[in-house]
Amino acid sequence: MDNNVEAIPLNKKNFSKKRNKQSRKNILTAWSFIIPNFAGFFIFTLIPIIASFILAFMKWDSFNPPKFVGISNFTKMFSDDTFRISLFNTFYYAVFVVPLSLIFSLGLAILLNKKIRGVKVFRTAIFFPYVTSLVAVAVVWNMLFHPSLGPINQFLRAIGILNPPGWTSSVSWAMPAIIITSVWRGMGYYMILYLAGLQGIPQELYEAASIDGANKWKQFWNVTIPILRPTTFFVTIMLTISSFKVFDLIQVMTNGGPGRSTNVLVYEIYNEAFVKFNFGYASAISLVLFVIVLGITIIQFKLDDNNN
């Protein structure tokens, strides 16, 4: 960067003065590029992130002035039934959505990576649910899941299941209904990530394996899966984080119900903050959400390290 400055012969004193001026100018130029985005980012993202840590130790109902209450927001969680249920439901959702999406997206990516007629059309079809608006999608699935007249239960009756589940109107089947919709909507996205990973595998590896006598199944386990490890790692983290953030689908499909059967962490944060105006307590729960997400990410990084 300083090449053109050094090219001009100058005595040492002048040189360093000029150099200083030049580098200050460079710094200013650099900041002029960054500042439009950084200003907005600093005010509307960074400050709120820091503030959320402070708010978690306050009691604030938005009408009276905030009051510092130490860790009482956190001890309150232990006796809060709804919080416990929402925590359980979030894990329930994640435990199914993460592996199911992983398996489906990998399977689809492997099939779509073959040279078959119409691959592009299939890819578009499978990916399409991901770009469509969530409300429309949730509304349609709610109708498909209609207990007595919905197409899904009509199909189940037709194949001999006389008492099909009540789906979104049943306490025990509402969560599975949401999980099915969620996997259906998201798998196209993760499939794209897997396809990108698959396209990076050199064909020679398969040829070499095949010469060594490995059949397709062995090639899959000994070539494809190990090479896709970074992709799988990344997809798992993305899936886990997004599972813990689930809200929209649940708000539109079941509103957290029936009862509290689909009440998840973010739904609980929303309720405490924007319905009951317990800003402090809601912030404490969101801090728990953040710590869980961070913890899972760190554990996955550790596991990945150990396997390497």
Next chain:
Amino acid sequence: MNLKRNKKGNKEILAKGFIFAFLLILSLLILVPFFWMISSSLKIDNEVFTVPIQWLPNKIQWINYSKIWTVIPFATFYKNTVILSVTITLLQLLTSSFAAYGFSKLRFPGRDALFLAYIGTIAVPWQAYMIPQFIMMRSMGLTDKLVSLVLLQAFSAFGVFLLRQFYMTIPDELCEAARIDGLSEYGIFFRIMLPLSKPALASLTILTFVNTWNDYMGPFIYLSSTENKTIQLGLKMFVSLYDAQYSLIMAASVVSILPIAIVFLTLQKYFIQGIATSGMKG
């Protein structure tokens, strides 16, 4: 030998045929909800839920599509969504491409630490800091105004990250040569970097546009009065007000998806590239 090869060839063709059939059936299954949505939107309410399922309308009811604009202020919702999506996307493109250039091609003290802090926040779920954000916006008197969402979403770190990844692939020598030729940093940015980064800009455009168009929780928290609602909130309102008018609900759903479907189908390539690069090179 020849026979064996033929046999193997046949087997491969058979396998491919099988996969083709499987993918065909699966794609159709995945699209069934959309088919049902469109078909129901053209029915009368009584035909939507029938035993056995009726897949096609008896008589096509185009009138459903004109009704939805009068029973609910759908045009207003549309307008708000377009304003939000376009403004946010433009601001995001502008500020991110600038910042990405600063972070990838210019050197200044603390650059890497700052960038690390930047991308670190991508991992923090928005729901973890939405409350202080809301309180801040409320104290500025910006809740229930479109501008609040613009301020929240136009300066995301994600855009900077995506574009920086792309700028890193452009060789530094190119900028160096331009500097020696006397071009200022702004000149290099506008005349060299921007034209070269068209595919990345296209990816960021479509990703941001689709995300903003489909965003639900942000508008849900911030926008409360009917005249400020977006298409997603409007659709939800429609469903809770007219929960038995199935065909109108489905028509409204189709209309809410249509613009995104068109944008996606025409710019699909950039969309997929954007996901693949932002996802994989992290």
